[in-house]
Amino acid sequence: MPLIQMQELNKKYNSGKVSVEALKDINVDVEENEFIAIVGPSGSGKSTLMNIMGCLDAPSSGDYILDGAKVSDLKPNRLADIRNRKIGFVFQNFNLLPYASAYENVELPLIFGGIGPKRRKSRVMELLDRVGLADRAEHKPTELSGGEMQRVAIARALANNPAIILADEPTGNLDSVAGGSIMEIFHELHRDGATLIVITHDRQIANNIPRVIKLKDGLVVDSL
Amino acid sequence: MRHLWYLLRLFISDFNKQRKKITLTIMAIAWGTVSIIMLLSFGEGLKRQLEAGNTAMGKGIVIVWPGQTSKSYKGLPHGRRIWMKPEDMSLIKQRIPAIEEVGGEFSRWGVDIRYGEELMGRHCTGVTPSYENLRYHIPMQGGRFINQKDLDEKRRVAFLGNETAEKLFKGEEAVGKLVYINRVPFTVIGVMIPKEQTNMYSGPDNEKVVIPMTTFGTIFGDVYLDVFIFKPKVSEDVEFAKREVYRVMGSKYKFDPNDERALHMWDTIETQQIMTNVLLGIQIFMGIIGGLTLLVAGVGVANIMYVTVRRRTREIGVKMAMGAKPRYILWEFILEALMIGVSGGFVGFLIAGIIIRVIRQIPIEDEALKFLGKPVVSVEIAVITAIILTIIAFLAGFFPSRRAAKINPAESLRYE
Numbered sequence: 204m205p206l207i208q209m210q211e212l213n214k215k216y217n218s219g220k221v222s223v224e225a226l227k228d229i230n231v232d233v234e235e236n237e238f239i240a241i242v243g244p245s246g247s248g249k250s251t252l253m254n255i256m257g258c259l260d261a262p263s264s265g266d267y268i269l270d271g272a273k274v275s276d277l278k279p280n281r282l283a284d285i286r287n288r289k290i291g292f293v294f295q296n297f298n299l300l301p302y303a304s305a306y307e308n309v310e311l312p313l314i315f316g317g318i319g320p321k322r323r324k325s326r327v328m329e330l331l332d333r334v335g336l337a338d339r340a341e342h343k344p345t346e347l348s349g350g351e352m353q354r355v356a357i358a359r360a361l362a363n364n365p366a367i368i369l370a371d372e373p374t375g376n377l378d379s380v381a382g383g384s385i386m387e388i389f390h391e392l393h394r395d396g397a398t399l400i401v402i403t404h405d406r407q408i409a410n411n412i413p414r415v416i417k418l419k420d421g422l423v424v425d426s427l
Numbered sequence: 428m429r430h431l432w433y434l435l436r437l438f439i440s441d442f443n444k445q446r447k448k449i450t451l452t453i454m455a456i457a458w459g460t461v462s463i464i465m466l467l468s469f470g471e472g473l474k475r476q477l478e479a480g481n482t483a484m485g486k487g488i489v490i491v492w493p494g495q496t497s498k499s500y501k502g503l504p505h506g507r508r509i510w511m512k513p514e515d516m517s518l519i520k521q522r523i524p525a526i527e528e529v530g531g532e533f534s535r536w537g538v539d540i541r542y543g544e545e546l547m548g549r550h551c552t553g554v555t556p557s558y559e560n561l562r563y564h565i566p567m568q569g570g571r572f573i574n575q576k577d578l579d580e581k582r583r584v585a586f587l588g589n590e591t592a593e594k595l596f597k598g599e600e601a602v603g604k605l606v607y608i609n610r611v612p613f614t615v616i617g618v619m620i621p622k623e624q625t626n627m628y629s630g631p632d633n634e635k636v637v638i639p640m641t642t643f644g645t646i647f648g649d650v651y652l653d654v655f656i657f658k659p660k661v662s663e664d665v666e667f668a669k670r671e672v673y674r675v676m677g678s679k680y681k682f683d684p685n686d687e688r689a690l691h692m693w694d695t696i697e698t699q700q701i702m703t704n705v706l707l708g709i710q711i712f713m714g715i716i717g718g719l720t721l722l723v724a725g726v727g728v729a730n731i732m733y734v735t736v737r738r739r740t741r742e743i744g745v746k747m748a749m750g751a752k753p754r755y756i757l758w759e760f761i762l763e764a765l766m767i768g769v770s771g772g773f774v775g776f777l778i779a780g781i782i783i784r785v786i787r788q789i790p791i792e793d794e795a796l797k798f799l800g801k802p803v804v805s806v807e808i809a810v811i812t813a814i815i816l817t818i819i820a821f822l823a824g825f826f827p828s829r830r831a832a833k834i835n836p837a838e839s840l841r842y843e
């Protein structure tokens with residue numbers, strides 16, 4: 204059974220008088236340990252699709268089945284649990300808490316997951332080590348470069364060993380060197396068995412990803 | 428622990444961004460707390476002063492004056508005078524187990540009392556030893572009250588109200604001295620401790636001259652009680668005890684036990700109960716006024732929290748994406764509101780404590796101000812204030828927090 208199943212999925216935004224059909228009849232399956240790039244012009248619905256995959260938003264119609272469970276049937280607390288354990292998010296603008304250190308940012312999902320302090324400590328250090336930032340644990344985000352902030356964000360996304368990693372233009376705010384090292388980490392994670400879905404504008408990056416989903420005006424298309 | 432540390436840091440970062448507003452709100456809460464505590468403790472001081480004055484005549488007692496019948500009974504006409512004798516006291520105590528203690532007095536106005544050259548007319552009572560406790564005739568250090576032996580031997584001993592002693596002896600030691608009451612020599616055995624008495628009949632106790640009932644009878648020839656006093660074992664039984672007194676006396680002196688004119692009764696338990704209720708009402712009223720002041724400050728806290736929620740919208744979205752449950756978001760903001768409340772409350776308690784301490788040190792001579800000028804902070808007041816404070820801070824945090832917890836994470840992540 205696929206890890207992710209989307210059947211006839213629609214998303215409509217109603218803001219005042221205008222309503223936007225951001226997604227139209229989406230049918231997408233994702234198998235375990237797939238590495239997928241989502242590409243498409245700005246406003247084509249990529250972020251909307253990713254938010255639904257990450258249980259941050261609900262579709263207007265159609266079914267979203269994650270790991271065998273119909274997401275629309277789940278209660279808010281259960282959804283929070285899923286986001287905490289099964290999904291790791293990486294954002295274009297990092298979204299680190301500005302007043303907290305790298306260490307504390309990575310610790311956050313572990314706290315939400317109810318992990319005890321001793322295990323938290325070793326886990327955070329292990330994660331920071333993995334992204335090569337063990338020596339920056341006590342630094343605030345403002346004291347880090349863009350690439351380093353994104354690596355902290357990846358460490359945070361990996362905190363509870365999620366099955367799926369969702370990244371919305373993770374290299375959008377980075378120079379090509381920093382972006383390259385982020386993509387390298389993603390490829391490593393893929394080799395280690397993770398399922399990854401990455402939105403990107405970068406043709407180069409997309410070309411190195413096994414499967415590409417193209418979106419245009421809310422529709423999945425064969426070519427852009 | 429880690430949670431609290433995060434929250435404190437969140438609070439500090441919010442504080443830095445809304446410094447002026449939060450400072451003002453903390454001050455408003457402090458002011459509300461001060462006014463609540465001040466109002467309640469002035470109320471408490473007033474209550475204690477009034478209660479002390481009220482019970483200075485005796486606590487839990489019923490005072491009885493024999494009167495005239497207003498109903499004809501068993502062939503006897505109405506308008507008959509009822510006379511009570513000293514032996515009726517022991518009869519009532521024997522017959523009515525609900526009554527704990529009885530007492531009585533003979534009394535007379537304008538009795539001469541002389542010490543050396545000093546001569547004055549006073550209200551003189553001849554009483555039973557039970558007056559010491561029933562009517563709070565408490566002797567000062569070095570003296571004593573009239574006892575049973577004084578009664579049995581009809582001793583010529585006198586117990587003086589402190590005002591009388593003051594005027595007669597002018598600061599000289601009174602106990603052991605010889606005074607003349609209607610030219611009969613008496614030894615002073617005690618002087619009453621001063622008391623603020625607001626309830627009284629035939630003048631305040633501190634102006635009286637008190638001698639044994641039997642001695643009084645010998646000198647003035649009285650045989651009938653002017654006043655009879657009883658105290659029920661438990662205050663709740665007072666109505667029953669009163670009816671029993673009517674019944675026992677009615678059967679002895681042949682009057683209708685429902686004839687309330689035959690014996691006039693002053694039920695101080697009832698008056699004190701009413702008084703207590705009125706004072707409680709005043710305190711609740713004052714608490715509500717103080718509470719409203721705090722409520723206004725609470726609106727300020729709510730306002731700050733709404734701004735904070737709006738400012739942290741994106742952060743809330745990030746936390747939700749990381750798996751924060753709605754209740755975590757909820758508590759985060761409620762605790763922050765409570766922190767503002769606690770800070771303000773702490774400052775308020777401090778200020779109120781200082782103000783009350785200062786006020787209590789100001790000496791007051793004025794009679795009316797004596798009742799108002801002694802604010803008292805009791806544990807109850809502190810607890811009530813803390814509870815009101817917490818509730819208001821909680822509510823001030825709750826509604827903005829609920830908005831935060833309902834935020835759609837996808838939308839808040841788009842929010843700039």
Ligand SMILES: Nc1ncnc2c1ncn2[C@@H]1O[C@H](COP(=O)(O)OP(=O)(O)O)[C@@H](O)[C@H]1O
Pocket residue numbers: 216217218223224225243244245246247248249250251252838841
């Ligand atoms: N919360 C929202 N309210 C109204 N319209 C929205 C909202 N989110 C997205 N949209 C609209 O939906 C469409 C798709 O947006 P999005 O998924 O962000 O596109 P992309 O990520 O591909 O740039 C856009 O037209 C956008 O304006």
Ligand SMILES: [Mg+2]
Pocket residue numbers: 249250251371
């Ligand atoms: Mg987007």
